[in-house]
Amino acid sequence: MAGIWVFAETVDGTPTPVVLELLTKARSLGEVTAVALGPSASKSVETLGKYGAKKVYIHEDPAFRDILATPAVDLLARLIEKDQPDLVIFGMTYDGRDVASRLSARLSTALIANASDVRKKDGGWAIVTPVFGGSLLVTTVPKAKAPTLVLIRPKAVAAEPAASATAPEVETLTDPVDTGKPVARVLRREKEKASGPKLEDASIIVSGGRGLGAPENFKMLDELAAELGAAVGASRAVVDAGWKPYSFQIGQTGKYRARHLGCHAAHGWNEGRQDHHCDQQGP
Structure with a gap:
């Protein structure tokens, strides 16, 4: 076997x-x-x-x-x-x-x-x-x-x-671990305060992009997510800009969801483009 x-x-x-x-x-x-x-x-x-x-x-x-x-x-x-x-x-x-x-x-x-x-x-x-x-x-x-x-x-x-x-x-196992090499080390850990379901476990995700215009506008998505019992996600452009932590990133370079109901707000590729839609991803 x-x-x-x-x-x-x-x-x-x-x-x-x-x-x-x-x-x-x-x-x-x-x-x-x-x-x-x-x-x-x-x-x-x-x-x-x-x-x-x-x-x-x-x-x-x-x-x-x-x-x-x-x-x-x-x-x-x-x-x-x-x-x-x-x-x-x-x-x-x-x-x-x-x-x-x-x-x-x-x-x-x-x-x-x-x-x-x-x-x-x-x-x-x-x-x-x-x-x-x-x-x-x-x-x-x-x-x-x-x-x-x-x-x-x-x-x-x-x-x-x-x-x-x-x-x-x-x-x-008790093998000695070599800690003398020049390696990357964890200096500290920080726990983020979380509300609602975890992004990777959520059945509904409300996600925003840079078309929202400013980080404070994510408050609208937070309120919508609270009403739907959803998690809030963000595009790569948003997390790269520092509007949201990287733990919020979804998609091919972020967190994966095999199937979910997604509400995507202002995920346009061009600055200022506003588009809002919901879709069912997966079977």
């Missing part, structure tokens, strides 16, 4: 939503191993097993939280050399992209990003990727050496617990 690995990002010991989606897909492809790194990662074991992981690697060194990508890449490269998995899947998150791209370079193997599906094909993998805003689907069959690395976009798979989940085998 194919060996499928999932890079299991956690927050305070809780797997992020995309990890549960990845596990749901992974267990349809083979025997699933999850790798959870960082402080309190051991708290994630029960949930990872519930969604199909048969084995979980745990390493709780704080360096995995405080140093960007490099410690995770070092450890994954060593584990992959030892166990030889066939496929490693990551969520299309900031951390997932950072780790997967560096790991691909380290291993000299294929990385397919922004995937919406992975299927078995002729002893390998067929990876489906949306292009041109989702109007076309491209299927890629990598021929590089194993393992193939795949970044799967959030909400591409509906997370479902395994029908017959069992407690996974757990291997706790």
Whole structure:
């Protein structure tokens, strides 16, 4: 049976939503191993097993939280050399992209990003990727050496617990982490105050562009979103201008939604253009 690995990002010991989606897909492809790194990662074991992981690697060194990508890449490269998995899947998150791209370079193997599906094909993998805003689907069959690395976009798979989940085998790692390299480090973390549903989880999104004219005009969208029970999003031009934080960005270079009812206000390409419309995206 194919060996499928999932890079299991956690927050305070809780797997992020995309990890549960990845596990749901992974267990349809083979025997699933999850790798959870960082402080309190051991708290994630029960949930990872519930969604199909048969084995979980745990390493709780704080360096995995405080140093960007490099410690995770070092450890994954060593584990992959030892166990030889066939496929490693990551969520299309900031951390997932950072780790997967560096790991691909380290291993000299294929990385397919922004995937919406992975299927078995002729002893390998067929990876489906949306292009041109989702109007076309491209299927890629990598021929590089194993393992193939795949970044799967959030909400591409509906997370479902395994029908017959069992407690996974757990291997706790204590390998020393090299923190002496010149690497990017996290200096501080700030939590934004949030109201309403999370953008990535919302069924309705009210989104604005630079045609609104000024950042204070987003108040109109905040009020509309409150009435609809919606989340507020923004275009790339808006977040680049500093009107909204980058966490509000939606679209191909922002946060993905597999299907939602979208109300888009003043997303025109030209300054001053005002256009307002609502549409249903996805089936």
